[in-house]
Amino acid sequence: MSASGARAGSEPVDADDPATRSGTGQLPVELILLRQAASYLGPAVFLVDASGRLLYFNEQAEPLLGLRFDDVGELEMDAWLRAFLPADDAGRPIAPDEVPLVVALRDDRPVHARLTIVGQDGVRRAIETSCLPLRGQAGTRLGAMAWFWTAP
Amino acid sequence: MRVTLWGTRGSLASCGPDTVRYGGNTACVEVRADDGSLLILDAGTGLRALGATLGRDAARIDILLSHLHLDHLQGLGFFGPLYERRGEVHLWGPPSPAGSLRARLGRYLSPPLFPVRLRDLGSRVVLHESPPEPHGIGPFRIRSAFVIHPGPTVGYRISEGSRSLAYLPDHEPALGARRFPESFRWTSGAALAVGADLLIHDAQYTADEYPGRVGWGHSTGTDALAFARLSAVDRLVTFHHDPAHDDAWLDTLHRELEAVSPVPIEAGREGRTLGV
Numbered sequence: 001m002s003a004s005g006a007r008a009g010s011e012p013v014d015a016d017d018p019a020t021r022s023g024t025g026q027l028p029v030e031l032i033l034l035r036q037a038a039s040y041l042g043p044a045v046f047l048v049d050a051s052g053r054l055l056y057f058n059e060q061a062e063p064l065l066g067l068r069f070d071d072v073g074e075l076e077m078d079a080w081l082r083a084f085l086p087a088d089d090a091g092r093p094i095a096p097d098e099v100p101l102v103v104a105l106r107d108d109r110p111v112h113a114r115l116t117i118v119g120q121d122g123v124r125r126a127i128e129t130s131c132l133p134l135r136g137q138a139g140t141r142l143g144a145m146a147w148f149w150t151a152p
Numbered sequence: 153m154r155v156t157l158w159g160t161r162g163s164l165a166s167c168g169p170d171t172v173r174y175g176g177n178t179a180c181v182e183v184r185a186d187d188g189s190l191l192i193l194d195a196g197t198g199l200r201a202l203g204a205t206l207g208r209d210a211a212r213i214d215i216l217l218s219h220l221h222l223d224h225l226q227g228l229g230f231f232g233p234l235y236e237r238r239g240e241v242h243l244w245g246p247p248s249p250a251g252s253l254r255a256r257l258g259r260y261l262s263p264p265l266f267p268v269r270l271r272d273l274g275s276r277v278v279l280h281e282s283p284p285e286p287h288g289i290g291p292f293r294i295r296s297a298f299v300i301h302p303g304p305t306v307g308y309r310i311s312e313g314s315r316s317l318a319y320l321p322d323h324e325p326a327l328g329a330r331r332f333p334e335s336f337r338w339t340s341g342a343a344l345a346v347g348a349d350l351l352i353h354d355a356q357y358t359a360d361e362y363p364g365r366v367g368w369g370h371s372t373g374t375d376a377l378a379f380a381r382l383s384a385v386d387r388l389v390t391f392h393h394d395p396a397h398d399d400a401w402l403d404t405l406h407r408e409l410e411a412v413s414p415v416p417i418e419a420g421r422e423g424r425t426l427g428v
Contacts, residue, residue: 025337025343026336026340027337029297029340029341030298032300033300033327033328035338036327036330037328039330040328137246137304138247138248138249138281138284138298139247139249140284
């Protein structure tokens with residue numbers, strides 16, 4: 001995907017936005033291992049830190065999101081929420097604080113849901129997702145991860 | 153700081169005629185501040201001999217445990233100061249969701265594995281779960297963080313003034329990485345090691361041995377070099393030598409590593425003291 005690629009509806013991801021590229025500092029080892037595991041898994045995986053910042057999505061997520069992770073890199077939560085325009089099956093927008101991954105992160109509980117998102121290629125797709133809060137070895141809240149699939 | 157290696161072997165003590173020069177005792181490192189203050193890193197079998205040098209008057213001794221595998225713990229029951237009534241020994245170790253540090257240490261320091269219970273030691277033993285935020289012990293500044301190794305395991309960065317030592321004795325940062333090293337942000341242990349004057353790092357395996365030991369929590373010498381380069385350390389000491397690697401093997405291995413190393417490198421040798 002081109003960072004400036006025009007498409008209907010959602011806000012394009014700007015790979016040159018300083019917020020996109022501002023990830024600094026080493027991440028907790030648990031997140032490092034989760035990303036490595038995700039890169040080997042079949043389902044699409046979307047990983048965020050405790051602030052909701054997108055850290056990584058795997059290759060399997062790329063067709064559903066309509067972009068390559070290497071092209072966009074990390075994104076603040078409001079940027080990915082704007083970019084993927086989550087909505088229900090009827091196309092009604094889902095409020096940011098009701099997006100399953102945001103709920104899992106905020107409420108520290110698993111959430112399973114069906115929704116639609118608009119990829120950066122402009123295509124709206126129905127997906128099913130399981131979102132899990134992540135805690136580290138010392139009990140620290142690390143973030144959350146979403147597994148998702150094309151909804152039947 | 154002065155850093156003395158009392159045990160450099162990994163996994164299993166391996167003392168014998170073939171390991172005389174690099175040593176056979178397991179992980180234990182003495183760190184002395186300029187004012188003589190003492191920190192001990194890990195309590196492998198090397199701890200017994202270190203304890204014998206400390207005399208009976210040490211008021212407080214701090215031992216920082218990277219994790220609780222036996223090769224980092226076995227010397228604890230043979231550490232003389234633990235039996236001195238006047239002493240105070242502070243043990244620091246990684247937190248775990250599986251139980252308190254006391255409960256986990258108590259599995260070793262209790263029958264049937266050991267005849268003396270933690271609570272029955274003569275000295276006052278104070279246990280601390282290593283905090284994620286930097287903290288001070290005497291003149292030392294300590295930072296710990298979880299690193300890749302099976303079970304809760306931390307590495308340490310110890311600073312005194314502007315000088316720093318990074319200690320990652322059991323560490324497999326290349327585990328699962330499609331490219332290693334990839335980036336600072338996505339490399340276990342990098343924040344502890346970055347810019348350290350001295351890095352003591354796991355280099356247990358050769359590249360030929362590693363494929364059969366992936367996930368066991370240890371590095372190849374080549375990966376230790378790559379990690380040292382990424383972290384921009386000044387000097388690398390390899391550590392946690394495999395019990396099967398005798399002196400001749402380690403000589404050969406380190407000649408090869410030295411030839412390609414971007415930083416000064418030496419194989420950790422029991423009894424060696426390094427200035428930091």
